Amino acid sequence: MKSWFKRHLQVFFYTLGQFSRNRLNVSMTMLALGIGFSIPLIMYSVVDSLSDIGGQWQERPQITLYLEKSINETQTEALRTDLAKDSRLGDIQFISAEQGLKEFSAYHQFDEAIALLDENPLPSVFVVFPLAASDASEIAALSNELGKLGGVVSAQYDFEWLQKLNALTSFLKRVVVVLACIIAIGLLLLITNTIRLEISNRKDEIDIIDQLGGTPAFIARPFLYMGFLEGLFGGASAILISAIVLKLLNGPLLRLADLYGFAFTLPLARIDITLSVLIIGGLLGWLSARFTVLRHMRELAPK
Amino acid sequence: MIRFSHVSKRYPGGNDALKSISFHLERGSMSFLTGHSGAGKSSLLKLITHSILTTRGEIMVDGQNISRLKKRAVPGYRRKLGCVFQDHKLLYDRSVFDNVALPLIITGASHREVGRRVRAALDKVSLLDKENAMPITLSGGQQQRVGIARAVVNSPTILLADEPTGNLDLKMSDDIMNLFYDFNHHDVTVLVATHDLRYLKDPGTHILELSQGRIIVGGTSHEE
Numbered sequence A: 001m002k003s004w005f006k007r008h009l010q011v012f013f014y015t016l017g018q019f020s021r022n023r024l025n026v027s028m029t030m031l032a033l034g035i036g037f038s039i040p041l042i043m044y045s046v047v048d049s050l051s052d053i054g055g056q057w058q059e060r061p062q063i064t065l066y067l068e069k070s071i072n073e074t075q076t077e078a079l080r081t082d083l084a085k086d087s088r089l090g091d092i093q094f095i096s097a098e099q100g101l102k103e104f105s106a107y108h109q110f111d112e113a114i115a116l117l118d119e120n121p122l123p124s125v126f127v128v129f130p131l132a133a134s135d136a137s138e139i140a141a142l143s144n145e146l147g148k149l150g151g152v153v154s155a156q157y158d159f160e161w162l163q164k165l166n167a168l169t170s171f172l173k174r175v176v177v178v179l180a181c182i183i184a185i186g187l188l189l190l191i192t193n194t195i196r197l198e199i200s201n202r203k204d205e206i207d208i209i210d211q212l213g214g215t216p217a218f219i220a221r222p223f224l225y226m227g228f229l230e231g232l233f234g235g236a237s238a239i240l241i242s243a244i245v246l247k248l249l250n251g252p253l254l255r256l257a258d259l260y261g262f263a264f265t266l267p268l269a270r271i272d273i274t275l276s277v278l279i280i281g282g283l284l285g286w287l288s289a290r291f292t293v294l295r296h297m298r299e300l301a302p303k
Numbered sequence B: 001m002i003r004f005s006h007v008s009k010r011y012p013g014g015n016d017a018l019k020s021i022s023f024h025l026e027r028g029s030m031s032f033l034t035g036h037s038g039a040g041k042s043s044l045l046k047l048i049t050h051s052i053l054t055t056r057g058e059i060m061v062d063g064q065n066i067s068r069l070k071k072r073a074v075p076g077y078r079r080k081l082g083c084v085f086q087d088h089k090l091l092y093d094r095s096v097f098d099n100v101a102l103p104l105i106i107t108g109a110s111h112r113e114v115g116r117r118v119r120a121a122l123d124k125v126s127l128l129d130k131e132n133a134m135p136i137t138l139s140g141g142q143q144q145r146v147g148i149a150r151a152v153v154n155s156p157t158i159l160l161a162d163e164p165t166g167n168l169d170l171k172m173s174d175d176i177m178n179l180f181y182d183f184n185h186h187d188v189t190v191l192v193a194t195h196d197l198r199y200l201k202d203p204g205t206h207i208l209e210l211s212q213g214r215i216i217v218g219g220t221s222h223e224e
Helices: A002-021 A023-056 A073-085 A097-108 A111-115 A136-147 A159-201 A203-211 A216-260 A271-300 B041-048 B071-078 B096-107 B111-124 B140-152 B170-185 B197-201
Strands: A063-067 A089-095 A125-130 A152-157 B002-011 B015-025 B030-034 B056-061 B081-084 B158-162 B189-193 B206-211 B214-217
Touching: A002 A023, A002 A216, A023 A159, A023 A216, A023 A271, A063 A136, A073 A089, A073 A125, A089 A097, A097 A111, A125 A136, A136 A152, A159 A203, A159 A216, A159 A271, A203 A216, A203 A271, A203 B096, A216 A271, B002 B041, B015 B041, B015 B056, B015 B206, B015 B214, B030 B041, B030 B170, B030 B197, B041 B056, B041 B158, B041 B189, B081 B140, B096 B111, B096 B140, B111 B140, B140 B158, B140 B170, B158 B170, B170 B189
Parallel strands: B030 B189, B030 B206, B081 B158, B158 B189
Antiparallel strands: A063 A125, A063 A152, A089 A125, B002 B015, B002 B056, B206 B214
C-alpha cells in the first residue's frame, strides 16, 4: 500500500515536471480547455440567476386592477365587496393612490421628482390573487373579465411573463446542457490529441519499458496523470476565466438587478459548482487519456 | 533452460522466418546464435522475449511454456530476461543512472535498493564515474555497456543479446564479450546473436547456426 502510494506520488511529480519543461504547450492547452469550459459555466450562472428571479417572485399569480382616478370611497368600497364575493378570488389588497406614491418615493428616491408634480399621477389599485388558477389562459380570461368592472380602467396580470421567464430559463438550461455536452466532446478530442502527441513523442520509451517487463498499468500511468492534470487545470482556468468575465458583467448587472431586488452570484463563490467543474475536468482528461493509451497498447501486443 | 520444439514462425504475407526448429540450451550455458542476415536470428530472439508469437511449435523457458503465456503473465516473464540490443535502446532524455534504474523502477524497488543495485551494475561495466552523464555524451562502446548494465541490474537468469558488438571496434567488442562470459560464470544462461566469427571458435560454447530459417548446426530442423 505504501509503495503503491509512493509510486503514484512519483508519477504525479514526474508529470508536473514534464509540464514545467513544456510550459508553453501545456499552458496553451489548458487555456484552450479553460475557455471551452468557461462558456457553459458563464451561461449556467446567468441562467441560474434568471431562474432565481423566477423563484424570488411570488409563485402565486396576481392581477392588478387600476382604478379610475375620479373614483370615490363609496365606489371603491362597493368594488371591494364585489371582489370579495367572487369565489374565484382569494386575498384582496387595496393600495390607495397616496399609499402608492409613498411607497414609490421610498423605494426609488424619486421624492424630488415627485415634489415637482402638481398632483399624484398614480391611480389607486386593487391587487387580487386568483385561487387555484395555474393555467395562463384561465388567468387571462379572469383578468379580462375584471377589467370590465365599473371603476376599473385596466387589469394586468403578471403571471404570464413569469411563465414565459420560466419557459425561457428551462429552455436556456437545456441549451446550456447541450452546449456543455458538445464542448465536452470537443475538449475530450483536444485532450486525446495532446495525449496522442505525447505517446508518439515517447514511443521509444514505451517500447523499451514494455520490453523490460513494465505492466500496461505502469506504462499507462504517466499518460493518465497527464490527462487528469490537464483536465483539472483546464477546469481551474475555466473557473478563473468565468469569474473574471462575470465580475466584468456583474457591475452593470448589479445596478440593473438592484432595481428588481435580485443579485447575481459568481460561480467561484459556489463551492459545489467549483468542485464539480474540477471533478468533471479531471474525469474527462483521465477518460480521454485512458481511451488513447488503451488503443495504443493494443499495438504493443505480440503478434 | 530454453527449449524449442518444432517451432515455426510465419509472418503475415507468407514469409517463413523459422521452419520447424528444435534445440535445447542448458541452464548456465553460453551459446552463440549465428547465421547470415535474414537467417532468422532476430525472429528467434523475439520469440524468446515473447515480442512475437510462434505460428507452430512450443517454447519452454525456465519450465514455463511461453507459447501459451497469458497476457497478464507477460511482464513478469520478461523481468526474468535481460536483453541487450545492437542499437542499445537507451533513453536519451535521462541520465545513465536513470537508464540503468529503469527495470528496478518498473518492479517498484525501494530507493535504497535502486541506488545499490544500479551502482553495482555500473561498477561491473566500469562506468561508475559516468552515472550522472547523459548517454549521448558517451562513446558507442560505453553506451552498449550502459545497455548491458540495464540488462543485468535485475539479476536475470537469462541474458539475450542481439548483435551487441555490431557497431564496435575489436577492442570494445572483446570488452563486451568478456562481460558476457563473466555473467555466464555467475550462472546466467547467455545467448548472443552475432556474426563475429572470432568468438565462435572459443571452446565450451554452444553454437546455433541458422540458415534460411533452418538450424544447420547445434540443433535439429525437421522436414515437413
